[in-house]
Amino acid sequence: MQETGQSMDSVLKSIRANFVPIHREGYPFIAILAFVTLFLGWLWGPLFWLGLIVTAWCVYFFRDPSRVTPLDPDLVISPADGRVSAVGPCVPPPELELGTAPRVRISVFMNVFNCHVNRAPVAGRIHRIAYKPGKFLNAELDKASEDNERNGLVIDSAHGQLGVVQIAGLVARRIVCFTREGVQLSAGERFGLIRFGSRLDVYLPEGAVPLVAEGQTAIAGETVLARFGTASSGAASGVRID
Numbered sequence: 001m002q003e004t005g006q007s008m009d010s011v012l013k014s015i016r017a018n019f020v021p022i023h024r025e026g027y028p029f030i031a032i033l034a035f036v037t038l039f040l041g042w043l044w045g046p047l048f049w050l051g052l053i054v055t056a057w058c059v060y061f062f063r064d065p066s067r068v069t070p071l072d073p074d075l076v077i078s079p080a081d082g083r084v085s086a087v088g089p090c091v092p093p094p095e096l097e098l099g100t101a102p103r104v105r106i107s108v109f110m111n112v113f114n115c116h117v118n119r120a121p122v123a124g125r126i127h128r129i130a131y132k133p134g135k136f137l138n139a140e141l142d143k144a145s146e147d148n149e150r151n152g153l154v155i156d157s158a159h160g161q162l163g164v165v166q167i168a169g170l171v172a173r174r175i176v177c178f179t180r181e182g183v184q185l186s187a188g189e190r191f192g193l194i195r196f197g198s199r200l201d202v203y204l205p206e207g208a209v210p211l212v213a214e215g216q217t218a219i220a221g222e223t224v225l226a227r228f229g230t231a232s233s234g235a236a237s238g239v240r241i242d
Contacts (some may be wrong), residue, residue, distance in 0.1 A: 023117055025176060025193055033058050046220075049070025056131030061196065064151050065115050066075045069188025076208060076226040079121045079164050080220035082110040086227075087210050092203045095130035096152045096163045102218040103163075106225050108218050112193070118192040119221040120185040121164055121202055124157035129181050134168075151175045151192070155185065159228045160205030169198040188221035213233075 024031070033055040041048025069077060069183065089102035116230055134149040149168040154161050166175050177192040185191060204210070208226040218225070 016121075020063045020065045022059060023062050023064040023193060025157065025195070029058050030055065030062070041162050052115065061112065061116065063115055066188075067119070067188055067219070068223045069109050069119075069186075070224065071185065071187075073123065073158055073187075074101040074154050074226050074228040075187070076162070076202065076204065076228075077119070078108055078220055078223040079118050079208055080108040081111050081116075081220045082108045082199075082216065082218055084212045084214055084216045084218055085109040085199065087115060087212060087214055090201075090203070091210040093130075093132070093146075093150065093152055093165060095132050096165070096203070097128065098154065098161060098163050098203060102197075103206075104208065104210060104226070106204070106210060107199055108202075108213065109199045112196050114194065116191055116193050116198070117184050117220065118166060118194070118200060120155065120189045120191050121225065122155060122157040122159075122162055122176065123187045124162070124185060126153055126179060126183050126185060127156045128152075128154040129163060129177065129179075130154075131177075133239050144183045149175065153176050153179075154179075157205070159207060162205055163200040163201075163203035165203075166192055166194055167199045167201060168194065221231075 009111075009221050032173075033051065033209075037048060037051030037055050040051045066111045084106065086107040087107065088105065090105040091102050092098040093101055129151070131151045132149065135147045150165050151163040152163060154163050168175055168176070175192070176194065179185065179191045202225060204226055210226045212223070212225050
């Protein structure tokens with residue numbers, strides 16, 4: 001009996017280790033879709049399977065996996081899952097108050113199949129949070145940085161002020177920010193989420209060298225976007241952000 005109990009505990013631990021948690025922002029959507037699925041199935045059997053597929057996609061969309069973030073303070077980590085859509089100089093949005101001089105901007109585009117939980121690219125204190133209403137153009141378009149609804153954070157890091165901007169997209173209709181001004185963030189710590197498909201722009205301080213190219217796939221909390229200086233110590237180690 002003892003061996004059986006130990007075996008069951010081992011199985012349960014294995015299931016928990018492989019289960020990807022769902023972010024709480026997704027619970028209302030999943031519950032509504034599940035109810036609609038049952039109702040459609042009651043009306044006509046085949047509709048149940050269609051609703052089940054949509055519900056399963058919603059569960060998948062709101063997944064919130066743990067990530068192992070590099071500990072090197074000289075690194076800038078991707079704040080989003082997705083594809084690097086732009087790397088180059090650009091003037092930061094005026095509401096961030098980062099000046100009018102161009103900075104290196106790295107954009108990461110998230111489609112509807114990417115995980116949409118956003119993470120801090122560097123450790124530091126949130127100096128400013130600025131929300132700006134706007135349009136809902138395709139987030140892959142360069143003018144989306146100027147015209148679309150967005151929410152920007154300015155982080156006081158060890159290497160200067162860094163801007164990170166959540167940008168709504170063609171389908172996205174809700175930007176969620178979990179944090180507030182004055183809060184100290186760790187690199188890789190969750191700070192927000194966007195529903196459903198969008199983009200994040202990172203405006204680097206002077207001295208940061210981009211390490212990614214357009215078209216590259218990025219993983220939030222893990223992929224290194226840029227580096228300050230030449231030090232490489234600590235880049236291979238990481239901390240798990242649950």
